[in-house]
Amino acid sequence: MTTMTDPPQASFRLSQLIYDTRYRSYTFQFIALILLVALMAYLGANLVTNLAEQGQNIAFGFLAEPSGYDINQRPIEYDSQSSHLRASLVGVLNTLIVAFLGCLTATILGVVAGVLRLSPNWLVRKLMAGYVEAFRNVPVLIWILIIFTIMTAVLPAPNAFRGDNASASMLFDAFAFTNRGVYTPAPIWGAGSLVVVLTFLASIFGMFYYRRYATKLLYDTGKLIPMGWPSLVILVVPSILMFFVMGQPISLDYPALKGFNFQGGLHIRGSLIALWFALAIYTGAFIAENVRAGIQAVSKGQTEAAASLGMRPNRIMNLVILPQALRVIIPPLISQYLNLTKNSSLAIAVGYMDVTGTLGGITLNQTGRAIECVLLLMIFYLTISLAISAVMNVYNKSIALKER
Template sequence: MTISVDVPKDSFRLSQLLYDTRYRSLTIQVVAFILLMLSFSWLVSNTVQNLSALGKDFDFGFLSTPAGYDINQRLIEYSSQSSHGRAAIVGILNTLLVAFLGCIVATVIGVLVGVLRLSKNWVVSRLMAVYVEALRNVPLLLWIVLIFALMTESTPQPRDFREGGSASMLLGDTMAITNRGVFIPKPIWHDGSMILGAIFVLSLIGIWAFRRYARKRQEQTGDILPVFWVSLGLLIVPVTLFYFVLGHPVTLEYPELGGFNFQGGLQIRNSLIALWFALSLYTGAFIAEIVRAGILAVSKGQTEAAFALGLRPNRTMNLVILPQAMRVIIPPLISQFLNLTKNSSLAIAVGYMDVRATLGGITINQTGRELEGMLLLGLFYLTASLMISSVMNIYNNRMKLKER
């Protein structure tokens, strides 16, 4: 006996749009789309009306007009006659500068504190716990303002450095901490410094090649080469040698007291220092927790297995624990870097000229282009974070454990 299953060939009824799961998703999406478009066009028409009421248009031409304001810290040529666009680029570079410096110091602090917090040493681990909790539970803005106040109010004025003054320079008269910033020696690049730079790059390539060779050799023969010492030698020896051979192509210009301020040398403004240190200390506390969690995430059995295989503690750490911990640590670490970059917009509290201060601050105030300025500012941050998060996604996919 055969059973024929006839699919009832009902004609399409309107109620199926609501009650049939095959069609319902379509209905929902169409309704959502209509609502979305309606609200979008409502916003746009409001904006158009408001702009025309104010007599403004939507135009990015202001980017090429002269800015007319000065920026006290610049990494590229800039004067008040330069365009608003160039001012924005100076601001972007300043943002990237403080983000870069901050990421490095925050990573160093974070790794140190995270490892020390796991130490069996009771005093040290308590101290690090206090550091982490104190930094994480108090707003970043407060730290920035506090460090800035410390730098400006409790450091000596430049005139105190004169003969018989109350303050003196540090590190053999090469560095001065004043309420106008920290003055450090400035490297001067003479002829031949390019060659020195090229040699430095070459030795970096040499280190990379040597490491590759050492790994291959270890895989094939089992011999272990002293990678660390050879790398260190490659890094230091050629550069030092050529530094003397080429006749000191790089010299230092020391800051000297002249008039009411220090002349020469490199001035690191208090605004940069406050922002840099506050960001590093704050993000460092978060990174410390990430590092701690990453190391704890590797189960104890892994260590025990490595010991059972006869690996020494050093190699256990390098070959077994760290590679597994890194899988857990890297993604949140990168998102902390991203947070640090975004938090650098708190520069506004200390008057550091980052992109928010130039493009999103003075330029907007001078030209009255709030819409365009904020749009560009948002786009800058958005591109930066999307780029970093796509890098992270690639990493995650490569590192994913392959399961079923």
């Protein structure tokens, strides 16, 4: 029994899934999902059937077989008797190295060029405009080849550093720039070095925390405290103190010319340098335009108001303009990071063995497992792209305007 105050009980009808606006969008999305799953199942079944007719199947056992080829740039231990899985891991690490270095360098170049493009100095402004137009309108592959050719043709061979009549000399007796790459001192990690490294990482977080605290204090109270030298002290002093407290556990292995080449130290091959700088300079030109657009999106009244308070131009840019411009800069910046990471697959053009050169190149040709290799490549690039997007989206949400 119901009373007069009870709401009427409405019966649910299937027609509501189409005509009721509360459910219509979910209905169409569910239908689209079913059709997509059916299409993928059909394509998968068709693939398995065709492979079976040819006496083949999809298997990944080849990853455990010996690779039988060498890799010139090896961040981890590897030789020709290592497995294809190990070779693929080396390629993955090489891709991540050049992607990280490229994104970091491109960001610095892009921010500097983007700010200088709005400089009141006519010469500086035109130079930055020339850099942007020159690099973003020429394919990145051409820049990779140009930089690699310059390095191999202009820089001296290692034997030019030999003897008293050497035509080339090492920089600070520690760095050698040759047509085979750059030789630099390599760290030697002794007992207690991990403590020093952890201290340095903690100092980095401490520096950012201090700068964030100083900025918040300025916004909340108007009190301006120094940022430059305290940040430097926080970054450097604790690590130096811990270095001596732990008995100087980190030393350097310097490169030395022995025979026809340098031995010892860290060898950064010309292929890595060419790929790194070409990707960074090319992508930095696009980032510069994003930065310029973000700065111009901020009202000029913000600059005028800050200047009326007696703030210096550099502080106006750091504390007023850039924090607001980041809301415009970050979304397209994510796309530039993704493009740089995917463009690193051009590494094979200069002999840098990234994951496309190992798994998608030599391993694929030796084993004939094209479907498996391409599938693994797709999964890797999809995973790294989603990871970059996720991290940058978290940062983007942290700087977004908070609505009340």
